[in-house]
Amino acid sequence: MKFFSQLMTLPGNGVYTVHTAKEKKEKLFKSYYGTTKTENARTKWLKSLEKLKTDRPWLIGIPSDSGGGIQRGANWGPLFVRQEILAERNEFFDLGDVRVIPHLLHDKYLNNETIKLCQKSLYGKTSKLPVSPLSITDKVLSDIYRKYPDARILGIGGDHSISYPLVKTWLASRKNLSKAAVLHFDAHTDLMDRRLGIDFCFGTWTYHILHDLETTDHIIQVGIRSSGKDKKHWKETLGVEQIWAKDVHKLGVEKTYKKIAKQYKELGVEEVYISFDIDALDEKYASATGTPEKDGLLPTDCAGIIRLLAQDFKITGADMMEVAPFVWPEGVDARDQRSALSVAGDMTRILLEVLKP
Ligand SMILES: [Mn+2]
Numbered sequence: 001m002k003f004f005s006q007l008m009t010l011p012g013n014g015v016y017t018v019h020t021a022k023e024k025k026e027k028l029f030k031s032y033y034g035t036t037k038t039e040n041a042r043t044k045w046l047k048s049l050e051k052l053k054t055d056r057p058w059l060i061g062i063p064s065d066s067g068g069g070i071q072r073g074a075n076w077g078p079l080f081v082r083q084e085i086l087a088e089r090n091e092f093f094d095l096g097d098v099r100v101i102p103h104l105l106h107d108k109y110l111n112n113e114t115i116k117l118c119q120k121s122l123y124g125k126t127s128k129l130p131v132s133p134l135s136i137t138d139k140v141l142s143d144i145y146r147k148y149p150d151a152r153i154l155g156i157g158g159d160h161s162i163s164y165p166l167v168k169t170w171l172a173s174r175k176n177l178s179k180a181a182v183l184h185f186d187a188h189t190d191l192m193d194r195r196l197g198i199d200f201c202f203g204t205w206t207y208h209i210l211h212d213l214e215t216t217d218h219i220i221q222v223g224i225r226s227s228g229k230d231k232k233h234w235k236e237t238l239g240v241e242q243i244w245a246k247d248v249h250k251l252g253v254e255k256t257y258k259k260i261a262k263q264y265k266e267l268g269v270e271e272v273y274i275s276f277d278i279d280a281l282d283e284k285y286a287s288a289t290g291t292p293e294k295d296g297l298l299p300t301d302c303a304g305i306i307r308l309l310a311q312d313f314k315i316t317g318a319d320m321m322e323v324a325p326f327v328w329p330e331g332v333d334a335r336d337q338r339s340a341l342s343v344a345g346d347m348t349r350i351l352l353e354v355l356k357p
Helices: 022-033 038-051 074-084 086-091 112-123 133-147 160-172 205-212 231-238 245-267 299-312 334-355
Strands: 058-062 093-098 153-157 180-185 219-222 241-243 271-277 314-321
Touching (some): 022 074, 022 086, 058 133, 074 153, 086 334, 160 205
8 A cells, every 4th residue: 555645646536637527526525525625635535544444345436448449438437426426425435546647558558668757747757656547456456455355345437448457456355266256237248359459448358357267157247238249159159158138128137136146156156246337227327428228227127136146145346337427429318418427326326335344
């Protein structure tokens, strides 16, 4: 945790801007720290980090969308989703935002000169710290889990590439990997090995996390409906079990859940990480996202499955990804756009609820 205050900034402050959404930041600072002034809020934020307790879930914002590729805008997810859960601010502890240079994705794509210049800009001349959002997230989470292996963390993105370091560090810190599984809500499989040559992005993160799981049976995908290949293809080539949106519509919440629970129980799974791409929900409820898709899940479907899961398994990690508040597709009226954010808030609240130790 030595570099925490360098790698992170105060909640909602991770998007590098002066005026955009200023009133939202001030509202957040006021609610958390009783002040609208960034400097005063920073002092209180740093102080709050001195007495971390794992008696409630921790929230971390990663406002990066450089791993997206169709419609950007999820960098504003962490600030806007927090507005929706302000009333519950005492139910969780907010660690703050990862500092984001919006043009970067992962340090492995950078040359030494660029890394040095970015280190100088973020941390000062002699630093060796990572500079890209995925690399910083990996470092921060590894440090946190080393010191607090029982921390239950909710990551708020950001595009879905961010789930890669979130899930990777969660898996690496489990005492018994064979008892840890992932439940992945999404309209898309995110199972490409590369997209246009890039291995870490919103369409590939799940493929890469397969190598960190005990077996590929330790992940189940729910809500899929936009895939170039059918369910059989993914099962036969990568060994990944999927419950498509149309299957959930047919089975209903309880039978869907029973299918999930049966697979996890046969493996001896005890704890689960829930990765939630907001586009798992039907476009009617999730218009504010980069790739909205029709015929999706209802908020009640997801809430039902998640709550049943929490009765039988410990939920020890989760994320809420791809909420892009300024993305406003044609034909969506203001009320539906507004309700898209409030639905994202509802889903986040449910994740916080099941993450409670
Ligand atoms: Mn996704």
